[in-house]
Amino acid sequence: MKSFPIPRLLVVTAASVLLLSGCAATAAPASETVEDAPTNTVALTHSEALHIEDAWVKAADDGMSAAFGMLENSGTEPVTLVSVTSAASERIELHETVENDSGAMVMQELPTGFVIPAGGSMELKPGGNHIMLMGLAAPIQAGDEVNFTLTFADGSSRELTAPAKDYSGANEHYEGDMDHSEHTEHGHDDHAESGN
Numbered sequence: 001m002k003s004f005p006i007p008r009l010l011v012v013t014a015a016s017v018l019l020l021s022g023c024a025a026t027a028a029p030a031s032e033t034v035e036d037a038p039t040n041t042v043a044l045t046h047s048e049a050l051h052i053e054d055a056w057v058k059a060a061d062d063g064m065s066a067a068f069g070m071l072e073n074s075g076t077e078p079v080t081l082v083s084v085t086s087a088a089s090e091r092i093e094l095h096e097t098v099e100n101d102s103g104a105m106v107m108q109e110l111p112t113g114f115v116i117p118a119g120g121s122m123e124l125k126p127g128g129n130h131i132m133l134m135g136l137a138a139p140i141q142a143g144d145e146v147n148f149t150l151t152f153a154d155g156s157s158r159e160l161t162a163p164a165k166d167y168s169g170a171n172e173h174y175e176g177d178m179d180h181s182e183h184t185e186h187g188h189d190d191h192a193e194s195g196n
């Protein structure tokens with residue numbers, strides 16, 4: 001009895017809000033967030049803006065491998081790839097390859113992920129940036145299709161399937177790890193030498 005007029009008022013208010021939202025076209029439905037979301041409502045997600053060409057994975061029996069390809073950003077703002085996962089590998093990192101103090105090329109994780117500028121591209125290639133597979137779940141053989149999930153800084157994600165192929169060059173970049181120089185000081189490193 002006493003509650004009767006109240007719901008009716010709520011209905012009218014809600015209807016007004018809906019009408020206002022409808023006029024605001026692409027604005028977010030919750031009115032309190034409209035002012036916080038200026039232009040992003042019409043921009044592409046990172047996942048939508050990124051095109052991936054010629055993706056491939058290096059075939060490997062165990063241990064480490066890497067995935068490569070061309071990342072192209074067709075959007076109007078930078079795309080940041082922050083993480084990659086796959087059932088094919090226990091751990092996956094985004095690596096860059098740099099020259100260390102002694103002139104050797106070593107790879108290291110890029111904590112910021114891969115940033116592809118608006119309208120630009122980034123090539124992942126042996127001896128350069130790459131998606132590092134650390135701890136293969138099973139051998140990856142040439143011809144296998146490897147599935148990845150890519151996650152971006154805006155929270156969007158996408159699947160990527162890349163064929164595996166044999167690649168014998170630049171092995172030293174993948175066989176060596178950050179602790180390699182310490183092993184060799186002892187003179188009896190019995191692993192990780194196949195690339196040299």
Ligand SMILES: [Cu+2]
Nearest residue numbers: 095107108132
């Ligand atoms: Cu690496």
